[in-house]
Amino acid sequence: MTPDTISARITDYANRADPYPLYAELRKTPVLREDDGTYLVSTYYEVRNLANDPRLSNDTRNRPSGYSRTADAEDTGLPPSFIFTDPPVHDRLRETINRPFGPPHSPRFLDGLRGELAKVVTELLDAFEGKDQVDIVEDFAYPLPVTAICKVLGVPREDEPRFHGWADALASSLDPQAGEEGQEKAQRARQELGAYLSDLIETKRRRPGPGILSTLAPDMTPADLEATAVLLLVAGHETTVNAITNTTLTLLRHPDVLDRFQKDPDLAVPLIEEVLRYEPPVQFVPWTTALADIDVAGTTIPKGSPVWLMLAAANRDPKRFMDPDRFDPHRKDNEHLGFYTGIHYCFGAPLARIELHLAVPELFRRVTFSRLLEDPPPYRANAVLRGPRHLPVAIEGLTA
Amino acid sequence: MSADTDVEALRRQGRIVVVGASLAGLRAAETLREKGFTGSLTMIGDEPYEPYDRPPLSKQALLGRARPEDTALPRRRDIDAEWRLGVAAEGLDRDARQVRLANGDTVPYDRLLITTGTRARPWFHPEEAALDGVFVLRTRDDCARLHRKLTGGVSRVLVIGAGFTGSEVASVCRELGLEVTVVERGPAPLVGALGGVIGAVADRLQRKKGVDLRCGISVTALEGDDVGRLRRAHLSDGSAVDVEVAIVSLGAMRNTEWLAGSGVAAGARGIACDAGCRAFDVNGIVTDDIYAAGDVARSPHPLFDYQFLALEHWGNAVEQAEIAAHNMICSSPERRPHLWLPMFWSSQFGVNIKSVGVPSLGDQLVVTQGTLAEDRFVAVYGYRGRVIAAAAFDGAKWMGFYEQQIAAGAPFPPEYGTVDRRTGTLQAVDPGFPDPHLPTHGPTVTLTGHSPSERRVEFVPSHA
Ligand SMILES: Cc1cc2nc3c(=O)[nH]c(=O)nc-3n(C[C@H](O)[C@H](O)[C@H](O)COP(=O)(O)OP(=O)(O)OC[C@H]3O[C@@H](n4cnc5c(N)ncnc54)[C@H](O)[C@@H]3O)c2cc1C
Numbered sequence: 001m002t003p004d005t006i007s008a009r010i011t012d013y014a015n016r017a018d019p020y021p022l023y024a025e026l027r028k029t030p031v032l033r034e035d036d037g038t039y040l041v042s043t044y045y046e047v048r049n050l051a052n053d054p055r056l057s058n059d060t061r062n063r064p065s066g067y068s069r070t071a072d073a074e075d076t077g078l079p080p081s082f083i084f085t086d087p088p089v090h091d092r093l094r095e096t097i098n099r100p101f102g103p104p105h106s107p108r109f110l111d112g113l114r115g116e117l118a119k120v121v122t123e124l125l126d127a128f129e130g131k132d133q134v135d136i137v138e139d140f141a142y143p144l145p146v147t148a149i150c151k152v153l154g155v156p157r158e159d160e161p162r163f164h165g166w167a168d169a170l171a172s173s174l175d176p177q178a179g180e181e182g183q184e185k186a187q188r189a190r191q192e193l194g195a196y197l198s199d200l201i202e203t204k205r206r207r208p209g210p211g212i213l214s215t216l217a218p219d220m221t222p223a224d225l226e227a228t229a230v231l232l233l234v235a236g237h238e239t240t241v242n243a244i245t246n247t248t249l250t251l252l253r254h255p256d257v258l259d260r261f262q263k264d265p266d267l268a269v270p271l272i273e274e275v276l277r278y279e280p281p282v283q284f285v286p287w288t289t290a291l292a293d294i295d296v297a298g299t300t301i302p303k304g305s306p307v308w309l310m311l312a313a314a315n316r317d318p319k320r321f322m323d324p325d326r327f328d329p330h331r332k333d334n335e336h337l338g339f340y341t342g343i344h345y346c347f348g349a350p351l352a353r354i355e356l357h358l359a360v361p362e363l364f365r366r367v368t369f370s371r372l373l374e375d376p377p378p379y380r381a382n383a384v385l386r387g388p389r390h391l392p393v394a395i396e397g398l399t400a
Numbered sequence: 401m402s403a404d405t406d407v408e409a410l411r412r413q414g415r416i417v418v419v420g421a422s423l424a425g426l427r428a429a430e431t432l433r434e435k436g437f438t439g440s441l442t443m444i445g446d447e448p449y450e451p452y453d454r455p456p457l458s459k460q461a462l463l464g465r466a467r468p469e470d471t472a473l474p475r476r477r478d479i480d481a482e483w484r485l486g487v488a489a490e491g492l493d494r495d496a497r498q499v500r501l502a503n504g505d506t507v508p509y510d511r512l513l514i515t516t517g518t519r520a521r522p523w524f525h526p527e528e529a530a531l532d533g534v535f536v537l538r539t540r541d542d543c544a545r546l547h548r549k550l551t552g553g554v555s556r557v558l559v560i561g562a563g564f565t566g567s568e569v570a571s572v573c574r575e576l577g578l579e580v581t582v583v584e585r586g587p588a589p590l591v592g593a594l595g596g597v598i599g600a601v602a603d604r605l606q607r608k609k610g611v612d613l614r615c616g617i618s619v620t621a622l623e624g625d626d627v628g629r630l631r632r633a634h635l636s637d638g639s640a641v642d643v644e645v646a647i648v649s650l651g652a653m654r655n656t657e658w659l660a661g662s663g664v665a666a667g668a669r670g671i672a673c674d675a676g677c678r679a680f681d682v683n684g685i686v687t688d689d690i691y692a693a694g695d696v697a698r699s700p701h702p703l704f705d706y707q708f709l710a711l712e713h714w715g716n717a718v719e720q721a722e723i724a725a726h727n728m729i730c731s732s733p734e735r736r737p738h739l740w741l742p743m744f745w746s747s748q749f750g751v752n753i754k755s756v757g758v759p760s761l762g763d764q765l766v767v768t769q770g771t772l773a774e775d776r777f778v779a780v781y782g783y784r785g786r787v788i789a790a791a792a793f794d795g796a797k798w799m800g801f802y803e804q805q806i807a808a809g810a811p812f813p814p815e816y817g818t819v820d821r822r823t824g825t826l827q828a829v830d831p832g833f834p835d836p837h838l839p840t841h842g843p844t845v846t847l848t849g850h851s852p853s854e855r856r857v858e859f860v861p862s863h864a
Binding site: 049052053054055056057058086087088091291292293303342343 | 798800816819
């Protein structure tokens with residue numbers, strides 16, 4: 001990537017804390033061609049249409065050589081996880097995995113996790129007792145999703161620290177600026193995590209326990225199941241953490257909204273949706289490829305071109321959302337792209353919503369905040385899975 | 401109040417009457433209020449219930465997953481209307497601008513919206529239709545009665561007609577563990593709506609799920625016992641099936657009889673109206689105070705050669721109602737056309753079926769994604785070299801794209817690469833619509849009327 005292109009500025013860490021002016025600039029050219037032949041699409045309707053366009057592939061193997069692929073695609077001995085596949089493989093995998101996870105086959109699986117997750121929330125908040133300062137990321141937003149995804153998969157909680165590092169390396173590799181070193185790290189992480197999971201899956205096969213790995217073991221090849229588990233672990237680690245942190249940050253930056261929310265906890269539903277529009281945890285999807293010449297908003301994206309779908313820019317498109325830079329929990333008709341759209345719509349969205357709805361209202365019910373200690377907070381390097389690395393806040397007290 | 405004069409007064413204190421208090425009627429009423437209509441609003445409906453949703457009646461509600469009485473349509477807003485439920489409109493006096501009700505009341509209007517929809521076509525033989533065990537499925541009550549019967553220990557069920565409703569009912573029966581025989585006069589299920597190529601997939605699906613499917617055959621008579629209970633059905637191939645329940649799914653008839661003699665262009669094919677939902681009178685002159693929307697309306701669509709389309713589609717009813725409501729209370733330059741792209745969905749035998757456009761207009765078909773063999777595919781219909789419709793089995797998510805292709809008049813056959821495209825070249829085939837003169841049941845679209853250009857498509861619907 002040549003420096004100074006708009007995609008270089010978006011990935012530049014200097015702009016991580018507030019990429020939104022860049023997105024606004026980007027939207028002036030709804031379909032922007034970079035010198036290397038990559039196309040950035042940033043307006044709402046165009047992004048939405050492309051995400052639902054069968055001529056756009058998620059399988060980076062369809063890219064001509066010379067363009068970046070994902071760590072997922074090759075050399076790890078594992079097949080691509082379903083996020084990087086197209087139908088029919090995608091549909092078959094996703095459907096299989098959905099069977100133990102959601103309706104119609106398992107309508108109560110996620111619901112059944114609520115009790116345990118609520119307990120985790122309580123424990124995490126109890127530990128705030130006596131402190132006048134906490135890090136929302138380390139002390140709250142990170143541990144909850146990790147527990148959740150471990151429960152979903154049936155991973156022993158005590159193994160969690162081991163794959164913390166693996167998940168980090170893999171998530172970072174989604175970032176276009178990860179570079180060769182990042183990709184190599186990710187390959188290694190994927191192999192090691194793969195080996196760990198392979199053992200775990202073998203154990204589950206012999207002695208089924210709770211969690212979907214046990215349920216799925218008989219229905220999937222070990223390689224497919226491993227690839228899936230890797231994906232879910234990474235997704236479960238990075239995205240919900242950012243969503244919870246972003247919500248906290250946004251509320252602390254909007255005391256008037258926070259005040260309304262504390263008086264009316266029912267505001268949680270539209271408020272959380274608005275955060276997903278306003279600060280989406282996945283900012284853009286840089287791994288799609290055109291399978292044909294595609295005409296979009298007066299521009300033809302040639303067959304074989306890498307396409308970036310700029311979800312966070314689309315979410316603030318004034319052609320779709322009134323006053324888009326305003327954080328407005330009363331917003332009507334909020335069909336944001338925070339969870340993407342189309343066949344690759346976030347698989348974990350129902351779980352993420354459950355976690356957010358358990359975590360956010362309880363956090364603001366129990367904790368009396370005094371202020372943000374750093375604003376903007378330090379961000380993670382990742383431009384795609386964007387979120388604060390730490391969110392230090394001063395607190396005044398804790399109610400039971 | 402006449403056209404365009406004093407629209408403001410109409411908005412403030414006009415009288416709007418809606419006849420047909422169901423999906424289209426309710427959505428229109430909500431839109432009127434949304435758009436600032438503050439006059440009086442009267443909702444007239446012959447059913448005793450507040451507006452409810454019909455699609456679940458042949459799906460979740462029939463299966464017992466939802467109760468028929470829990471299908472009330474969610475309200476978008478308060479409409480502050482006077483409800484006249486359980487009483488039918490019986491006549492219309494255009495000169496006096498009054499609707500006459502079955503109980504003798506008259507209701508005056510400044511603007512009238514007709515959304516009387518359709519009703520189920522009954523079994524052609526009235527005595528046989530009256531047998532205990534013979535059902536149709538259109539209303540909440542129909543659904544409740546049929547559900548009770550199906551879960552009350554019957555062994556074999558007969559479904560007459562394998563259009564969408566019939567096929568959905570058959571699917572529910574199988575899910576309830578009942579033996580079911582489906583008799584369809586056409587060569588395959590869904591053939592009227594989607595053609596024989598897709599019909600063959602539906603055919604295979606039904607048999608795979610254990611339906612005793614008999615196509616190319618019709619039911620000739622229903623036979624009862626001496627106390628009037630259904631016992632047997634006789635078929636045109638000379639065979640007979642012993643059944644206690646028969647569900648007649650032979651399509652719908654438009655509720656226009658009450659308009660006889662009113663001077664409105666209303667007939668068996670519905671109420672002819674312009675693209676702005678204004679009804680025509682019998683002379684073909686557009687009225688300015690009478691509007692129609694939903695299943696009962698038919699209007700010209702530019703994308704389909706200005707054919708008058710009558711669509712029995714949920715989404716059409718909603719959008720047409722919104723357009724009608726908008727147009728009723730604004731001056732002519734502000735009026736909008738109803739240019740909805742036909743869209744229909746169904747779910748049966750574990751498959752989600754969705755179609756956009758007008759498949760029955762298609763003269764060619766290609767499978768662009770997936771394959772017919774896996775019951776998961778997208779098929780695109782061509783009409784004289786352009787894309788006119790698409791239908792998907794378990795591929796609903798792609799339909800928005802094909803909708804745009806239809807709207808853009810994209811060339812057919814499509815040449816572009818897509819995900820899940822299985823062949824290098826796309827083989828165009830005849831979609832296999834039955835000879836339009838042969839009766840089949842349950843097409844979701846009826847094409848009638850003539851095009852303003854010399855291109856005209858003759859399509860004679862079976863039961864119009
Ligand atoms: C079982 C079933 C399943 C369906 N499934 C689907 C589906 O999966 N997808 C889809 O797109 N569509 C489906 N439909 C079609 C969809 O329900 C209709 O398109 C929609 O209901 C049309 O709404 P409407 O308001 O125009 O007419 P209707 O819903 O027919 O309402 C008309 C109302 O007017 C009343 N009425 C009639 N005459 C008079 C009179 N003279 N005076 C007063 N009132 C009168 C009627 O009793 C009725 O209540 C289904 C329909 C049925 C019956």
